[in-house]
Amino acid sequence: xxxxxxxxxxxxxxxxxxxxxxxxxxxxxxxxxxxxxxxxxxxxxxxxxxxxxxxxxxxxxxxxxxxxxxxxxxxxxxxxxxxxxxxxxxxxxxxxxxxxxxxxxxxxxxxxxx
Amino acid sequence: xxxxxxxxxxxxxxxxxxxxxxxxxxxxxxxxxxxxxxxxxxxxxxxxxxxxxxxxxxxxxxxxxxxxxxxxxxxxxxxxxxxxxxxxxxxxxxxxxxxxxxxxxxxxxxxxxxx
Numbered sequence: 427x428x429x430x431x432x433x434x435x436x437x438x439x440x441x442x443x444x445x446x447x448x449x450x451x452x453x454x455x456x457x458x459x460x461x462x463x464x465x466x467x468x469x470x471x472x473x474x475x476x477x478x479x480x481x482x483x484x485x486x487x488x489x490x491x492x493x494x495x496x497x498x499x500x501x502x503x504x505x506x507x508x509x510x511x512x513x514x515x516x517x518x519x520x521x522x523x524x525x526x527x528x529x530x531x532x533x534x535x536x537x538x539x540x
Numbered sequence: 541x542x543x544x545x546x547x548x549x550x551x552x553x554x555x556x557x558x559x560x561x562x563x564x565x566x567x568x569x570x571x572x573x574x575x576x577x578x579x580x581x582x583x584x585x586x587x588x589x590x591x592x593x594x595x596x597x598x599x600x601x602x603x604x605x606x607x608x609x610x611x612x613x614x615x616x617x618x619x620x621x622x623x624x625x626x627x628x629x630x631x632x633x634x635x636x637x638x639x640x641x642x643x644x645x646x647x648x649x650x651x652x653x654x655x
Contacts, residue, residue, distance in 0.1 A: 469647060
């Protein structure tokens with residue numbers, strides 16, 4: 427079983443649409459959560475951290491449900507420039523270790539068309 | 541623009557060559573990472589250095605040899621690679637190792653092709 431599971435998509439939506447991505451993680455001891463964005467042939471860039479209370483940054487809203495081990499990202503009023511792969515990333519401390527590491531989902535591809 | 545700088549951006553090497561990838565950051569970060577990414581796959585962790593000491597080696601073949609000369613620099617020495625090692629190699633850094641949830645920042649990556 428993978429540590430982080432994501433629907434790979436692709437999601438193809440028109441400009442202005444609202445789109446939601448989901449992610450589940452397997453380890454209940456996971457400590458922190460992020461969404462990264464990766465453009466084609468570029469490096470991943472942090473989009474936003476995800477907090478238990480939920481958080482919003484402009485058109486982007488992230489939610490975390492620790493009980494269900496579920497993370498979501500909502501993009502409202504999609505722009506052409508939102509086209510990218512969105513990576514769900516979870517930080518956890520491995521059993522028997524005091525050091526954390528990041529686990530990446532396989533990414534969800536989004537294409538926004540005019 | 542990323543504050544993690546990687547060189548070279550592109551590298552083509554033969555299977556008998558020895559080459560190195562270099563990474564530099566001046567953000568005062570004490571944890572540095574090497575990831576490997578194949579097309580349409582997420583990044584895979586290779587090595588983690590914490591305070592200039594190797595803290596994680598994800599069972600990477602010895603043809604990849606990391607080196608951390610100081611807190612700002614991270615190298616990846618390559619020798620006798622195979623064509624299947626062709627990938628995007630990403631360097632990253634964070635304030636401390638991510639046990640506390642520190643944000644990790646990636647460099648633009650080095651595209652490696654082994655012929």
